[in-house]
Amino acid sequence: MYFFLIAYPILGAGLKYIDDAFDERTFNKKIALLLAPLLGILWAYTMIIDPVSATILLAVLIGVFLKGKIDNYAHGLGLAVIAVILIAAGVQLLFLPLIVLVAAAVLDEVGNDIVDYNIKNLDKSNFFHKAIIAFFDQRWVTKIAILYVALLGVFPWYFFVAMLLFDGAYLVVRMYSRSRQQISKAICA
Numbered sequence: 001m002y003f004f005l006i007a008y009p010i011l012g013a014g015l016k017y018i019d020d021a022f023d024e025r026t027f028n029k030k031i032a033l034l035l036a037p038l039l040g041i042l043w044a045y046t047m048i049i050d051p052v053s054a055t056i057l058l059a060v061l062i063g064v065f066l067k068g069k070i071d072n073y074a075h076g077l078g079l080a081v082i083a084v085i086l087i088a089a090g091v092q093l094l095f096l097p098l099i100v101l102v103a104a105a106v107l108d109e110v111g112n113d114i115v116d117y118n119i120k121n122l123d124k125s126n127f128f129h130k131a132i133i134a135f136f137d138q139r140w141v142t143k144i145a146i147l148y149v150a151l152l153g154v155f156p157w158y159f160f161v162a163m164l165l166f167d168g169a170y171l172v173v174r175m176y177s178r179s180r181q182q183i184s185k186a187i188c189a
Contacts, residue, residue, distance in 0.1 A: 001156070001158045003020060003044065003046075003147075004050070004053060004158065004159065004162040005158065005162055005165060007042060007046045007082075007162075008046075008162040008163065008165050009165040009166055009167040009169035010042060010138045010169070011039060011040075011042060011043055011046070011057075011166060012159075012165070012166035012167060012169040012170035012173075013169035013170060013172065013173045014035055014039040014042075014170070015039070015067070016169075016170045016173035016174050016177070017031075017032060017035060017173055018035060018072070018074045018078070018136065019034040019075075020025060020038055020173070020177040021120065022071075022074060022075070023071075023072075024177055024181060026096040026110060026177040026178075026180045026181055026184075027177065027180075027187075028170055029033030029074070032074045032122060033074050033077065035074075036075065036077045036081075036090060036174070037077055037078060037081045038072040038091060039078050039101055040077070040078035040080070040085070041081060041085065043078070043082050044081065044082045044085035044089070045085075047086060047091050048085070048086070048090075048091055049080075051091075051092035051093060051094055052154075052155050052156065052159055053159065053162075054091045054092060054093050055078060055093050055094045055098045055101060055148060056063045056098050056155075056163065058091075058093060058098060059101030059102045059104070059105050059142070060101075060105055060142070061079070061141070062102045062105065062106075063080070063102060063104075063106045063108065063109050064105070065106025066106055066109075067106065067109035067110065067113070069109065077083050094154065095130050097149050097154055097155070099182075100145055100148075100149065101145055101146065101149075102146035103145075104141045104142040104144070105139075105141075105142050107141045108136065108139035108140070108141045109139075110141050111135070111136030111139075111141065112136045112137065112139060112140060113146060114135060114136070115132065115136045126175075126185070138171065139167060140166060142163070143160065143163050143164065143167065143177075146160050146163050148188070166175040
């Protein structure tokens with residue numbers, strides 16, 4: 001249990017570091033390239049050791065892959081490392097929960113894209129609009145699906161907590177990245 005509560009936030013933070021190194025240019029691309037295969041190894045190991053973790057992490061991978069979010073060579077490198085290890089070692093999955101979680105992950109990515117593209121059209125003073133932005137910005141569909149499957153007794157509850165930590169670490173790195181952008185803009189102004 002404790003391994004997952006440590007591994008998931010490392011994975012979430014690492015993914016956002018790589019994202020922002022390439023998308024926002026707030027972090028070092030060379031470090032991101034070094035980090036990608038290490039995250040791939042941790043991701044694959046975390047999948048190999050537990051079928052529930054394999055199901056959750058594969059659903060996340062499929063969701064971002066289907067939405068085209070694996071959009072830089074560091075993410076591609078990490079994905080290649082994961083694929084090679086999983087093919088070599090094999091992985092056990094829970095197929096019905098996988099279908100539910102893939103659908104949830106895709107919905108999260110679609111909702112996140114819709115919010116990102118329409119953020120200027122949403123009234124941030126409107127409670128409903130703020131709730132929609134927060135819900136999809138923090139990808140709650142997947143977390144709710146994991147909680148639901150845990151409440152059914154299929155997943156241990158700590159995987160819901162692990163996913164909260166994954167997303168929490170992702171958001172902390174995003175906040176840090178944005179603060180670096182603001183400092184950089186202030187210095188250049």
